[in-house]
Amino acid sequence: MFTGLIEEVGHVASIEKRPDAIRLSIQADRVLEDAAIGDSIAVNGACVTVTGRLEDAFSADIMPETIRATTLHSLQAGDSVNLERAVKAGGRLGGHFVTGHIDGTGKIVRIVPKGNAYYLDIQASPDILAGLVQKGSVAVDGTSLTVFHAGPQFFTLSLIPHTYAHTVLGSKKVGDSVNIEGDILQKYVQNQLTAGKSDDSGSLTYDMLKENGFNTSLNK
Known part of the structure; x- marks a missing residue:
């Protein structure tokens, strides 16, 4: 879970493209302060898992669904990217609830x-x-x-x-x-x-309210 408050702008150090996968290496500073392998970092809003870690960079493997649904496949070495670590429980939520799952x-x-x-x-x-x-x-x-x-x-x-x-x-x-x-x-x-609506279920009726536990006698 993220907040949408960007912590820093990183840069793509390298990108290895395969037929059905991408391996990204991203230079960063602040987000690496406590980053460990297995942690989540949002890259341009897409949640990725840290699979490798250097002093000034981290790497992540991008799966086919993320390649299809996001702009990560178009990144090139040197490109700038927004970075945010997963939010800590108890911290301030200054933005809004962001999952890192791109629509x-x-x-x-x-x-x-x-x-x-x-x-x-x-x-x-x-x-x-x-x-x-x-x-x-x-x-x-x-x-x-x-x-x-x-x-x-x-x-x-x-x-x-x-x-x-x-x-x-x-x-x-x-x-x-x-x-x-x-x-x-x-x-x-x-x-x-x-959910569960059919073409003829758009109207609200007393029977529908009763089925869902509403005391309709109060409205008669």
């Missing part, structure tokens, strides 16, 4: 300076957009952000100067792809509301 990718279609902020429009699939709400939370490349606008084809973020300067989002350009993870709490609510 899919999106594409930056517009970047507009606005006062001291930057507006980013990100195009995404209908499945991803359906899980976003205005003023709700979303993780983009692992960065916890607030949805400024949620539309049918894209959503908009407003980046403060600190986020723009201290994450990889500040170096992104129009046309670049990003990893997206929706709010896990919203996903659970959405799943509960839609």
Whole structure:
């Protein structure tokens, strides 16, 4: 579990691509202070397991599902990446609940300076957009952000100067792809509301309330 508060920007030291796997080596500093083999670190929002450790770098093996669902397959040596260690129990949760399980990718279609902020429009699939709400939370490349606008084809973020300067989002350009993870709490609510529904079960009835333990006599 992560918070979406980026601890540092690391750099890809090397990347070994195989037909169905990738081995990443990432140079870092802060996230290595207490990192051990088997620990979890979010790389551009994707949770990976530390499988190797040097004084100034760690390595991770990327499985096929992560390759398919994220932008990690497009990384090259020298690229910058957002890094965050798993959150400690009892620590401050300054962002929101981020699992590190990417829902899919999106594409930056517009970047507009606005006062001291930057507006980013990100195009995404209908499945991803359906899980976003205005003023709700979303993780983009692992960065916890607030949805400024949620539309049918894209959503908009407003980046403060600190986020723009201290994450990889500040170096992104129009046309670049990003990893997206929706709010896990919203996903659970959405799943509960839609689970088991058939085409003719959209209306709420007294019989349905009784079946679920509600005392309907109070409303008669």
